[in-house]
Amino acid sequence: MSYLELRNICKTYGQGAGSTKVLSNINLKIEEGEFVAIVGFTGSGKTTLVNLINGLLQPTSGEVLFKGNPVVGTSHERGVIFQNYSLLPWLTVGQNVQMAVKEAFPKEKKGEISKRVNNYVEMVGLTPAINKRPKELSGGMRQRVAVARALAMKPEMIIMDEPLGALDALTRGNLQDEILNIWSVDKRTALLITNDVDEGIYMADRIIPLRPGPNATLGPEFKIDIDRPRDKTALNDNPNYKKTRNAIIEYLMDIGNERKSEAKTEYVLPDLSPKSFVA
Amino acid sequence: MKQSLTLNKVTRFMGFGTLKPFTALFTGKVQKEDILTILKKFIVPIASILLFIGLWHAGSRALFNMEADYKIEKALTDQGQKAANEMKACIASGDISCQPNTLPSPTQVWASFQTLLKDHKVISADKLAFKEKTAAMNEKRVAAGQDPITYTGRPSFVDQIFTSLKTVFAGFLLALLIAVPIGIVIGLSETLRSSFNWLIQIFKPVSPVVWLLLVFMIVKTMTKDSNQDSAFIISFISVGLCSMWATLVNTAMGVSSxxxxxxxxxxxxxLGAFQKVxxxxxxxxxxxxxxxxxITLSVAWMVLIAIELLAQSPGLGSFVWEEFQNGANDSNSKIIVAMFVIGLIGFLLxxxxxxxxxxxxFNKNEGL
Incomplete structure (x- = not known):
């Protein structure tokens, strides 16, 4: 029995003629302690897939099994890091984390809760900013708060929906390392949704491309056999890395070309040439 | 430096950001731009106020002359040349008995303002004297289980202002207590929203006068056998009912979106349902x-005047109405004083x- 299993998932939005089938026939198995990345184009249905797994949405057909039980709603066992941070702007960093801790550990006393909050804020390096509001923080810092909030609930599985998508390349690199460091401590199961192939290869054990929607399905998986901890600079010379990267990119490019050839509309451009004013 | 920073912050926070160069002047750090801003933000408005007063003066002068001419004309046609000449001389002499009654000039309004303040001082002194005089007797009455004797003299203009403020706050509080909870409940449930929508849409545009009459019908019956001040109750409930709609609609919209x-x-x-909310x-x-x-508070203040005027409940509205009925030669200028006071208090609220x-x-930069 797998830790998380998706069986023949289909998801349709709307009804009747106006409906769009976003996902179809999604099958996925994730084992305990695994770090899996799903790579896909923007608009291919990645967020829908994440929301199905964390329980915010229900599949139209098929089922999501978590530890053998069907997922019917959200649960503290699955922590979510949202694409756009989703911090509550009227609460400070500490209060945002505290809200999650209070819900996950309702029986704990005040002292224990604040200790937990401080620990997790410290873990993401935001202790000096604990009393600031999200608005006063940079994008990278906000995402760190979201990471702390998700982890503070001690989830058994972490689901990340393009967590670093809105950040600049340098901050992104730093946060990738930080997330990996935190993950390597207790190796919880992790699912990363991303649009960056390099990020997927650097972080995950397995990469699965999502063929773009409508009717998005999962493509063939790519195993990444590179020892951890991985070194970003050395990775560039690793033949294994190069091979996997090329294979994934080739696959995604092929999908992209397929899509282009499927597009039937041809735009006829007017035949124009610049007018000469010299003569 | 720190002092000037906090001063700037406070003024900006209050929405008086335009006072910044002025505080710079105050703290002794004047720059060239500050002088320019002072010119733009203060000299120009002051000039426009002066222009306004000038136009007002000229306008009231013209109206005064028109009214005077009309009076002389009337004396001429009704009573002949002699009466007309007498009327002309009387108006020129400034005798109160024959002054044309029209839009008062700025100087008259200012004088009335002074009169009202003086009047307030007289009445307060009178009140104080009354209190001292009756203190001993009231103690006895209270000890004997009787109601103390209260001052029943005429309220001054300043007293009227406070009565109005009391009424508007009572009405505002009522609106808040009704509209916010209902707005939240309606906002949370789409079904309730659509079932309440017709009610909100129909009652929102109803005029304050009608609300007053409706409240009057109900309160009159309910307070029949109590000797409470029903005028106050009627006016504050009407104010609350008129003004609560903005809060109701906004709360429902905020919660649903x-x-x-x-x-x-x-x-x-x-999170549980309670926590989520x-x-x-x-x-x-x-x-x-x-x-x-x-919006509710400004609407409440606006309709309050009209409601007091109709409900005969004490306050600025009834002050205006009484002055209008009174027809003394400075009544018109007192009404204008009340107008400015009403506007100023509305602005401050x-x-x-x-x-x-x-x-x-949480969104400190928002605010209009």
Whole structure:
């Protein structure tokens, strides 16, 4: 029995003629302690897939099994890091984390809760900013708060929906390392949704491309056999890395070309040439 | 330096950001731009105020002459040349008995303002004297279980202002207590929203006068056998009912349009229904609720005058109405004084609400 299993998932939005089938026939198995990345184009249905797994949405057909039980709603066992941070702007960093801790550990006393909050804020390096509001923080810092909030609930599985998508390349690199460091401590199961192939290869054990929607399905998986901890600079010379990267990119490019050839509309451009004013 | 910083912050927070160069002047750090801004933000408005007063003066002068000519004409046709000449001389002499009754000039209004202040001093002194005189007797009466004797003299203009403020705050509080809870409940449920919508849409545009009559019908019966001040009750309930709609609609809108991301967070954290409302939905709709409350307070102040005028409940509205009925030669200028006072208090109330709104709202830069 797998830790998380998706069986023949289909998801349709709307009804009747106006409906769009976003996902179809999604099958996925994730084992305990695994770090899996799903790579896909923007608009291919990645967020829908994440929301199905964390329980915010229900599949139209098929089922999501978590530890053998069907997922019917959200649960503290699955922590979510949202694409756009989703911090509550009227609460400070500490209060945002505290809200999650209070819900996950309702029986704990005040002292224990604040200790937990401080620990997790410290873990993401935001202790000096604990009393600031999200608005006063940079994008990278906000995402760190979201990471702390998700982890503070001690989830058994972490689901990340393009967590670093809105950040600049340098901050992104730093946060990738930080997330990996935190993950390597207790190796919880992790699912990363991303649009960056390099990020997927650097972080995950397995990469699965999502063929773009409508009717998005999962493509063939790519195993990444590179020892951890991985070194970003050395990775560039690793033949294994190069091979996997090329294979994934080739696959995604092929999908992209397929899509282009499927597009039937041809735009006829007017035949124009610049007018000469010299003569 | 620090002092000037805090001063700037406070003035900006209150929505008086234009005072910045002025505070710079105050703290002794004047720059060239500051002088330019002072010129733009202060000299120009002051010039426009002077222009306004000038136009007002000229206008009232012209109206005065028209009215005077009309009076002389009338004396001529009714009573002949002699009466007309007498009338002309009488108007020129400034005798109160024959002054034309028209739009008062700025100087007359200012004089009336002084009169009203003097009047207030006289009445307060009178009140104090009355209190001292009756203190011993009242003690006896209270000890014997009787009601103490209260001052029943005429209220001064300043007393009227405070009565009006009391009524408007009571009405505002009533509106808040009715509209905010109902708005939240309606905002949370789509079914309730659509079932209440017709009611809101129909009652929102109803005029204050009609509300007053409706409240009068109900309160009159309910307070039949008590000797309470029903005029006050009627006017504050009417004010509340007239003004609560803005808050109701804004609260419902704020609650129903909470960012979906926040709702997702609440779901992922598995907040209970109660927690979800108080920790996520309410804080995020607070800016809109306060926008509604601000509109409510300004509407309350606006309709209050009309309602007091009709309900014969004491306050600025009845002051205006009594002065109009009174027809003394300075009645018109007293009405204009009341007009300015009403406008100024309305402006201050709005500023106070804006300040509170900024204090409680997480989005400090928002605010209109």
């Amino acid at each position: 909470v960012d979906k991301d926040y709702i997702n967070v609440a779901k992922v954290l598995k 108080f920790k996520v939905i309410l804080p995020s709709s607070l800016p809109l609720i306060f926008t509604g409350l601000r 709005d500023r106070i609400m804006l300040t509170i709104q900024k204090m409680v709202s």
